[in-house]
Amino acid sequence: MSEPMIAIQGLTKRFSTADGRKHLAIDDVNVEVAEGEFVSILGPSGCGKSTLLYMVGGFVAPSAGAITVQGRPVTGPGPDRGPVFQEFALFPWKTVLENVMYGLRQQGVSKAEAEARARALLDMVHLKDFADFYPKELSGGMRQRVAIARTLAYQPQILLMDEPFGALDAHTRTVLQNELLGIWERDRKTVLFVTHGVDEAVFLSDRVVVMTRAPGRIKKVVEIDLPRPRVRAELLVNRRYQEYIVELEQLIEDVHLEAAGA
Amino acid sequence: MKSALRKLGPAASTVLSLGALLVLWEILARLAQIDGFPPATEALVQVPLILGERESLASIGASLWRMFLGGALALCFAVPVGLAMGRNKRIAQALNPVLTAAYPIPKAALMPIIMLWFGVGDLSKVLVIFLGVSLPLIYHSFHGAHAVDEKLLWSAMAMGMKPVARLFKVVLPSALPDVLLGCRVGLAMALIVMISSEMIARQSGAGDLLFNALDMALYGDVYAMIVILAAIGFVLDWVFERVRRRLVHWAESRQDAMVPGGGV
Structure with missing residues (x-):
């Protein structure tokens, strides 16, 4: 094995x-x-x-x-290793899109590419119309979708x-x-x-x-x-x-x- | 009646309650007939006269300038200290007793000592304002940084964010609502300390104007000065509150309940 x-x-x-x-x-x-x-x-x-x-x-x-x-x-x-927490742990001062882009930007991915990948992920979790919302404006389920997208974005194994x-x-x-x-x-x-x-x-x-x-x-x-x-x-x-x-x-x-x- | 008030909005209700206060003042003063308690109308006519004098305007300006300097110094010093205390147990343990002991001391009470060291000029007054603003600012920054959600830091760590970057990109924005709350308390504190420092070190400033009027038994002027100071405080707070809301519009509201004038 x-x-x-x-x-x-x-x-x-x-x-x-x-x-x-x-x-x-x-x-x-x-x-x-x-x-x-x-x-x-x-x-x-x-x-x-x-x-x-x-x-x-x-x-x-x-x-x-x-x-x-x-x-x-x-x-x-x-x-x-990408964590997803019960409390969502989104950055409340960033929009949904910025949250999802954040990890990619940390890893030096260009802004344009990070945004494209983030938008694709938001589409996947059915939140593409909420890209410019702030976490406090979303329901719990939507917040957790954002958190999952944010973690998936930087492609942890x-x-x-x-x-x-x-x-x-x-x-x-x-x-x-x-x-x-x-x-x-x-x-x-x-x-x-x-x-x-x-x-x-x-x-x-x-x-x-x-x-x-x-x-x-x-x-x-x-x-x-x-x-x-x-x-x-x-x-x-x-x-x-x-x-x-x-x-x-x-x-x-x-x-x-x-x-x-x- | 209630729904009518609600329709008028917070601005109208502010005007209404201030108007009611003035009417009450006028009636009580006319009933009381005391020299030291002139009616509102007699005091208010002095306001434009005071503001029309170049000398008194310069005095008030000098007061505000010292307040601004003291506040700016406090901001540069207290926020980093408070954040450091919030993130480091040892720093917190070392400084917390000092903070707790210093908090209830009226800062104006330190004025005589500061005057002994630095004279009766601007420096002493700026310093005492700095002290007055620093303490609430340290306190609130400390609590803000202490309450930063660990999971936010972990999320940032998992993304590969380095410690210094985390301080500026996670701790500071997380603590910002508390820091700004401290700023607001500090603003009120700055006004109070500004006036009291000028009462003790009578040389120039709004507090000096006020006490000169009192010495000369110009009670109308005394009350007019109090009205001017209240108006300054009100305007500064109003402006600050606009700025604060803009900066932390993203935060879940939890502090607005204690905001004076915020909502009916």
Whole structure:
């Protein structure tokens, strides 16, 4: 097998709380993600799954263990790993178009080319008429579309998505999941996707990593063997899809029970 | 009545409330019949007379010039200090106690000491205005920089933006609404300190005019000067508010609630 896109070995993260106690957030996590694979990290809130993603992004330093991307150790953030946050994190003082152009301009792409590429991406996320709007004028779903376009613009090899649809209403979430799948099925970037939604994880992923809580450890890795392109209406009546949902719901419930019992 | 007021808009409501204040002043003064409390009409007729005198205009101009200098110096000094405190824990820990201790001191109270060092001239007054404006400006810049969304910085880092560029392209614009709020507080502070410094170091300026009139029992002039100062404050704030809105039109509104005269 070829080298994994992302290799996480013995990853551990300890925080010091305000009163000086040590809190073990992530404990000895080992994951490998292949190129072009869509992997979700599923777990209850407070299981450290976002922290795990931030460490892959290079935003947070691990306490122990190693992360390599294409064989190179992660020492900080880089344009090979594009983050998409639940809070969108758009630059509010820039227009939609300027936001999407920003990463390209940072990398020295000419203004004309950056604008052309940004406009094409806005077209793809159905926002071409909103190029001159400011983020505050957009709905949550539109903001997240801009954020995805902004990250796709500088062509990272890996998308790091931190509960990207968590702040959206149920309908918008479904629409954006479909759009994300559409985009992903076209260019097959490697995606690490953090979520606490079981159906979201099954619908999108090739593999789902289920995590325990406090400390966050890997409980189980579930391979999602469902045909692509995936169509929600077809999956809902698909027996295997339903079994995955039940299996993962059960695992999450176990995690909750274990946490309550501990 | 309410809907009629609303239709008139903020400008008309400002005129209405100021007009009501003047009428109230006039009535109370006529009822009270005290020397030190002349009616509005008697005070207001002095306003054009004061503004018509070259000497008093020059005095007011000199005051505003010192205020501008002190404010500009404060801007150059306080904003970088506040932003640095907001982004660096050690700098914040070192300076925060000083800031907290200095904040409640009336800056005019420092005037005697500053006068001992720098005399009664312009320098002392500019310095004390600088101090008065600096503190709120540092405070608000500090909070603005401290509250910068970490994810914005991360997004910029992932794009490959270097630390110095992040300071100017992410931290500064993020903190701008707070910095400008500090500027507005600083503007009011500058006016107050400007007048009080001139009351203490009586040599020239609007505060000097005011107290000269008081010494000579020209109460109409005293009140006229207060009206002029209020008008200056009002106009400066109005202009600043226009500039501020233009600069941070992109920000989610959250500070407008405390703006005087903003909305009915």
